[in-house]
Amino acid sequence: xxxxxxxxxxNYVLVLVLVAALTAGPLVVTNSYYxxxxxxxxxxxxxxxxxxLVGGFTGYVSLGHAAFFGFGAYCTGxxxxxxxxxxxxxxVATVGICAxxxxxxxxxxxxxxxxxxxxxxxxxxxxxxxxxxxxxxxTGGSLGLDVASLxxxxxxxxxxxxxxxxxxxxxxxxxxxxxFIDGTKFGMGLKAVREDExxxxxxxxxxxxxxxxxxxxxxxxxxxxxxxxATWTGFIDPIFVFSVQISAQLVLMSLxxxxxxxWGPVLGAAIIVPSSEFFLVNLPDYHLLGxxxxxxxxxxxxxxxxxxxLRQLRAHRDPPGASIREExxxxxxxxxxxxxxxxxxxxxxxxxxx
Amino acid sequence: MTRSLFxxxxxxxxxxxxxxxxxxxxxxxxFGVMRIVQIAHPAFLFLGAYLTYSLHTRFDVDPLLxxxxxxxxxxxxxxxxxxxxxARLRSxxxxxxxxxxxxxxxxxxxxxxxxxxxxSYRSIDVDYAKQSFxxxxxxxxxxxxxxxxxxxxxxxxxxxxxxFSRYGRSLRATMQHPDxxxxxxxxxxxxxxxxxxxxxxxxxxxxxxxxxxxxxxPSGHWExxxxxxxxxxxxxxxxxxxxxxxxxxxxxxxxVVQSWVSPVWAGMVFYLFLFVTLxxxxxxxxxxxxxxxx
Numbered sequence: 001x002x003x004x005x006x007x008x009x010x011n012y013v014l015v016l017v018l019v020a021a022l023t024a025g026p027l028v029v030t031n032s033y034y035x036x037x038x039x040x041x042x043x044x045x046x047x048x049x050x051x052x053l054v055g056g057f058t059g060y061v062s063l064g065h066a067a068f069f070g071f072g073a074y075c076t077g078x079x080x081x082x083x084x085x086x087x088x089x090x091x092v093a094t095v096g097i098c099a100x101x102x103x104x105x106x107x108x109x110x111x112x113x114x115x116x117x118x119x120x121x122x123x124x125x126x127x128x129x130x131x132x133x134x135x136x137x138x139t140g141g142s143l144g145l146d147v148a149s150l151x152x153x154x155x156x157x158x159x160x161x162x163x164x165x166x167x168x169x170x171x172x173x174x175x176x177x178x179x180f181i182d183g184t185k186f187g188m189g190l191k192a193v194r195e196d197e198x199x200x201x202x203x204x205x206x207x208x209x210x211x212x213x214x215x216x217x218x219x220x221x222x223x224x225x226x227x228x229x230a231t232w233t234g235f236i237d238p239i240f241v242f243s244v245q246i247s248a249q250l251v252l253m254s255l256x257x258x259x260x261x262x263w264g265p266v267l268g269a270a271i272i273v274p275s276s277e278f279f280l281v282n283l284p285d286y287h288l289l290g291x292x293x294x295x296x297x298x299x300x301x302x303x304x305x306x307x308x309x310l311r312q313l314r315a316h317r318d319p320p321g322a323s324i325r326e327e328x329x330x331x332x333x334x335x336x337x338x339x340x341x342x343x344x345x346x347x348x349x350x351x352x353x354x
Numbered sequence: 355m356t357r358s359l360f361x362x363x364x365x366x367x368x369x370x371x372x373x374x375x376x377x378x379x380x381x382x383x384x385f386g387v388m389r390i391v392q393i394a395h396p397a398f399l400f401l402g403a404y405l406t407y408s409l410h411t412r413f414d415v416d417p418l419l420x421x422x423x424x425x426x427x428x429x430x431x432x433x434x435x436x437x438x439x440x441a442r443l444r445s446x447x448x449x450x451x452x453x454x455x456x457x458x459x460x461x462x463x464x465x466x467x468x469x470x471x472x473x474s475y476r477s478i479d480v481d482y483a484k485q486s487f488x489x490x491x492x493x494x495x496x497x498x499x500x501x502x503x504x505x506x507x508x509x510x511x512x513x514x515x516x517x518f519s520r521y522g523r524s525l526r527a528t529m530q531h532p533d534x535x536x537x538x539x540x541x542x543x544x545x546x547x548x549x550x551x552x553x554x555x556x557x558x559x560x561x562x563x564x565x566x567x568x569x570x571x572p573s574g575h576w577e578x579x580x581x582x583x584x585x586x587x588x589x590x591x592x593x594x595x596x597x598x599x600x601x602x603x604x605x606x607x608x609x610v611v612q613s614w615v616s617p618v619w620a621g622m623v624f625y626l627f628l629f630v631t632l633x634x635x636x637x638x639x640x641x642x643x644x645x646x647x648x
Contacts, residue, residue, distance in 0.1 A: 112632060114449040114450065115450075118453045119584075123625045127622065291465070292459070296459065300439065300455065
């Protein structure tokens, strides 16, 4: 437990370092295209970490976060329109609306588990897409919507730099929140849902409320990222913002890096976004194929993700430091990250690993 | 006038519902034997449509006569996917991982299709399917009627196999209780692989029908996923009969809303049904408590 506390303390410092490094990035990178890719990367870091607030803690895999991304984009776009002064207000409103809508949708969607939950979240994306294209008077239909920028830079490269900084700050907030939740009773409850929802409930964890709050938080940050995205590109394309591909990218990033760790989604985004851009630029016809093969490969070969796998390797190389429990965790990849006594309150002794 | 429009759209809904029912039965089968949701099912449906298209344009084969080629091919592919990919997933979180894996397969199939056939629309024109005829004052398009006939026949054969054959019995045993089935000598591994093969075969049949009735393009399968998923959840996961009924109900409602309200709301019908089902009866209308957990 103490080791975990220490780790958590260090994480705050490391998050600060990461945010500082990302903020300093534009000083080194001056090329407009690279800065554009940088904005995309940091944006996906924010979204993947937000996705992980639900996916990592509770184990509920959502393929519907693109719905909140698109919803947030349209909220900001519709409220702000093309007047720059109202953009900040629109973003604040977007946060509020996304929190409420996220909680409402979560309350319904989280009534089912496993594959049914995945189905429902996919449906959310299509509902969003249909609404955005059908409700022409509000959204501009399939023609899309023009949105004012948050910043007044006319130079494209400077605007990208400003958005790198904005998204980096947001990333800091989301990561600090994730790290904070990780140690609280709320976080323990969420992890209990992941390990065995029925048992957690029978032991008095209010699983429904916990799940819904986590889902709403996650939806809020993805929605805000969507709103910022809309002001960054200045235009919303309904087919792009409401595409399951975006959700799939978030899942792929978290899975590749490691769903149960703070750094997993960030690492995943840092790998996926540049390689995805590389494919788009050099082999546009094979972009989808490459992404599919990558996702399938990760699921089959490394379902625990890079960070937990590295941790296991270290544990094997350095046996005296590893407890028996850690060794056991290393054998069953499912137990990978959190090897501390599982979070269900009130059960003495080792928890049954099913 | 309005009454005949109503009847017209109901007829149209029944004709589309047959194709939905056929595909949903494949999905229910996958869920029944492996407790997984096969996201790639509609992607294979489109692959089937494209194969039919190629056979038709290259060798001038009638779209419906391509099935003797595509169905066995898909059957073997389905068995291979089950054996080589899905059976390898760890059982602890197989439900989630299988969704992601089949999602990846769907993306690979779509990526392959758009690399080979480009992203533009394709369609098949055959003379006999283009006309429509009047039947008690209702226009019945021939291609859709053929589609319904093919889908209906396939469904009946499928029901017959599941209900009366020895394989069907072992398959139902595997669905109900895999461990007990193994104890009495059912080779559940083989049964599962064959079940997967049969499910994939429905995609091949559906593909031939699809190529006949609508234009198709590589990324069109996503919309089908969402619709079919809504159908099997409303019907109750794992219930083949429930899925078929839900397919017809939703197909008819879609057609009626499409002609009376707007195409946008016709698409929404599926999701509204899905959410209403979740709120009032999360296990679906024909499934047991089981469905809620997977």
